[in-house]
Amino acid sequence: MSMDLKGKKIVLGLTGGVACYKAAELCRALVKHGASVQVVMSEAATHFIGTVTMQALSGQPVFTDQWDPRMSNNMAHIDLTRHADAILVAPCSADFMRKLAHGACDDLLSTLCVARPRRVPLLAAPAMNVEMWENPATQRNVAQLLEDGICLFGPAAGSQACGETGLGRMLEADELVEELVASFQHKVLAGRRVLITAGPTFEPIDPVRGITNLSSGKMGYAVARAAREAGAEVTLVTGPTALPTPHGVRRIDVLTAQQMHDAVMAGVEGQHVFIGVAAVADWRVANASGQKIKKQEDGAAPQLEFVQNADILASVAATTSLSGWPYCVGFAAESENLVEFGAAKREKKGIPLLVGNIGPQTFGQDENTIILFDETGHTLLERADKLTLARQLVSEIAKRLERRSLLT
Ligand code: C5P
Numbered sequence: 367m368s369m370d371l372k373g374k375k376i377v378l379g380l381t382g383g384v385a386c387y388k389a390a391e392l393c394r395a396l397v398k399h400g401a402s403v404q405v406v407m408s409e410a411a412t413h414f415i416g417t418v419t420m421q422a423l424s425g426q427p428v429f430t431d432q433w434d435p436r437m438s439n440n441m442a443h444i445d446l447t448r449h450a451d452a453i454l455v456a457p458c459s460a461d462f463m464r465k466l467a468h469g470a471c472d473d474l475l476s477t478l479c480v481a482r483p484r485r486v487p488l489l490a491a492p493a494m495n496v497e498m499w500e501n502p503a504t505q506r507n508v509a510q511l512l513e514d515g516i517c518l519f520g521p522a523a524g525s526q527a528c529g530e531t532g533l534g535r536m537l538e539a540d541e542l543v544e545e546l547v548a549s550f551q552h553k554v555l556a557g558r559r560v561l562i563t564a565g566p567t568f569e570p571i572d573p574v575r576g577i578t579n580l581s582s583g584k585m586g587y588a589v590a591r592a593a594r595e596a597g598a599e600v601t602l603v604t605g606p607t608a609l610p611t612p613h614g615v616r617r618i619d620v621l622t623a624q625q626m627h628d629a630v631m632a633g634v635e636g637q638h639v640f641i642g643v644a645a646v647a648d649w650r651v652a653n654a655s656g657q658k659i660k661k662q663e664d665g666a667a668p669q670l671e672f673v674q675n676a677d678i679l680a681s682v683a684a685t686t687s688l689s690g691w692p693y694c695v696g697f698a699a700e701s702e703n704l705v706e707f708g709a710a711k712r713e714k715k716g717i718p719l720l721v722g723n724i725g726p727q728t729f730g731q732d733e734n735t736i737i738l739f740d741e742t743g744h745t746l747l748e749r750a751d752k753l754t755l756a757r758q759l760v761s762e763i764a765k766r767l768e769r770r771s772l773l774t
Contacts, residue, residue, distance in 0.1 A: 368753065370547040372400030377446055377453040379475045380420070382410025384527040385457035385493035385536035390415060392456055392539040393423040399543055404446055406430070406475050408462065432474040443477040450486050453479060454546060456519075457493030457536045460504050466490070466516060467507040489549060491519045491542055496532030519545040537613075544613040548595040551757070554764035556597030561637040561692065562590050563630060563644035563678065565605035567623040571670065572655040579645050580729040583607030585697070585752050586643035590615045592756035596764065598639075603629045605644055623647050623675035630678050634685060637692040639763060642679040645699065645729075650675055683716050693718060693767060695759075699725035704737060705744060712739045719766065721759060738762060 376396055380389050389411075396403050403424040407417060417428040427436065434442050447453060455462060455475070462476070466488075471477040479488055490511070498504055499521060511518065520537040537545065564586020570576045583604060590602040591612035600615045603626055611617045618633070620626045623646045634640065649672035659668050683694045694717040700707045701724065708722030722737040722744075735749040736759070747758050 368751065369400040371396060371543075374401045374451045374550070375404070375449050376401045376546070377404045377406060377450045377478070378424070379453060379455035379458075379479070380405065380407045380411035380415070381455060381457060381459040381462040381475065382408060382414060383457040383459050383493045383536070384414060385491075386411055386414035388536055388539055389456055390419055390423055392542055393420060395539045395543045396546070397424065399547070402426070404429075404450070406446060406478060408473055408475050410459070410461075411457075429474055432477055434474070442474055443471075443481050446478055447482045447486055450482070452487045452489055452546065452549065453482060454489045454491070454542070455479070456491035456542055458490035460492075460494045460498045460501075460507075463490070463492065463504065463507045463511060467510040467514075487517060487549060488515075489517045489519060489546065491536050492521045492534070493536035494521075494534045495526060495528050496530050496534045499534040500532070517549060541613045544591070548614075551592075551595040552761070553597035554761055555593055555639075555767075558598045558638040558767070559636060560590075560593045560598040560600050560639040560641065561603070561630065561633055562586055562593065562600065562641045563603045563605075563626055563646070564590065565607040565609075566645050567605045567626055567647045567675075568621045569623065569647045569650040569675075570621075570654050571651050571668075572657065572659045574658050577647060577651065578606070579647065581605070581645035582730045583609050584730070584732065585728065585734065585756065586641075587612055588752040588756035589641055589643055589759060592753065592760040593639075593641075595757070596760050601633055601637075603633070603644075623650060623678070627676045627678045627681065631681060634682055634692065638767070639695065640679075640682045640692040641695040641697075641763075642682070643697050644678075646678060647675055649673060677715075679715055679717065693763065693770070695719045695721065695763060698722045699728065701725055708737055708739045709744065719763065740766070 393403055405420040405424045405428045407430045421428045429442050465476045469480050471480050522535045523533045524535045525531050565583035566579045566581040568576045568578045587609050590600050594600045594614050602615050603618045618629050620629050652671040652673040679696045696715050696717050698708055698711045704722045712720035720739040728734045733751050736747045738745045
């Protein structure tokens with residue numbers, strides 16, 4: 367479990383909705399990620415979940431009433447946000463969105479939102495019936511909240527507690543934690559489109575067997591998450607992995623190197639950055655069998671022939687000579703002489719930035735050490751978990767993009 371919210375003070379507001387049951391999980395997850403959580407509930411929320419549960423999970427007394435005498439100055443609407451890093455209203459009902467849009471101050475939570483210091487971001491996770499969400503009045507309020515700089519997480523589409531189906535479901539607790547963590551990251555890639563490959567490829571030998579490698583996809587997925595946290599629109603073309611899609615990332619699943627190549631080339635136009643993290647198979651089986659290959663009586667092994675796969679990174683890099691885009695970043699997994707091989711590989715691939723790592727020390731691991739190679743030399747990024755490294759890489763890429771735009 368990462369401690370991405372370590373030291374953060376979050377005011378968690380609950381308003382009336384069945385999704386209050388998810389707020390209990392959310393509160394627990396926030397605490398597990400290192401946040402200190404102050405729960406404030408509207409009167410309606412208390413019909414869906416008890417204050418006792420929320421107090422037990424947050425470890426702090428819950429506030430519901432603006433006249434709560436426990437505050438020595440009786441100003442809970444002021445004091446509860448003065449040290450906060452963010453206010454997250456989850457679930458945020460249609461009615462509470464109306465209140466926020468109009469600056470209503472008719473209970474503790476609404477008053478506290480209006481009275482928050484300007485530096486404290488207000489984040490809301492809408493949760494309501496699909497008709498309520500799509501109602502023009504609600505959509506007018508959505509537009510107003512966005513204009514006022516209030517950030518909305520979701521809603522998601524799916525089946526609803528009322529039995530209907532559509533937009534209006536509150537995001538799941540882990541998705542909200544991801545969104546909250548992202549909200550604290552610098553938006554250094556805002557407005558940029560980033561295409562990333564990740565994971566291994568799988569090259570069939572016959573319908574039930576194939577050749578693959580030990581790449582878990584963890585680094586590529588971390589890079590996708592970090593790029594999205596930095597404000598980019600991210601597409602992830604991924605070989606087979608067991609990893610969940612980072613929230614807000616568009617994912618395209620492929621199996622073979624050829625499929626990965628085709629998906630990348632079909633989506634590369636208009637991308638600002640391409641990051642090839644995938645461990646793409648260098649060869650595929652030229653004479654793959656349409657049926658399962660049977661063992662031979664005489665013990666003879668099948669005679670496999672190989673043909674080299676297209677180099678996806680090189681193909682993308684070749685397209686940049688026309689427009690200058692996308693900015694290409696490659697990864698190199700070596701087993702020795704990383705500094706020497708990394709620099710040579712960057713030159714050979716014709717790309718501005720290459721990330722080198724030692725294959726056996728990264729495949730499947732949660733931590734890694736990487737070296738960045740560019741035209742000025744190389745820089746070591748100290749051993750850290752992959753998300754930390756991915757964020758550092760994203761910020762290095764953003765710096766280089768910035769420099770480029772200053773030059774052009
Ligand atoms: O040449 P090598 O396989 O070591 O290069 C690694 C880099 O090239 C990685 O960024 C990988 O994603 C990319 N690559 C590719 N297509 C291939 C082989 C490697 O995009 N067929």
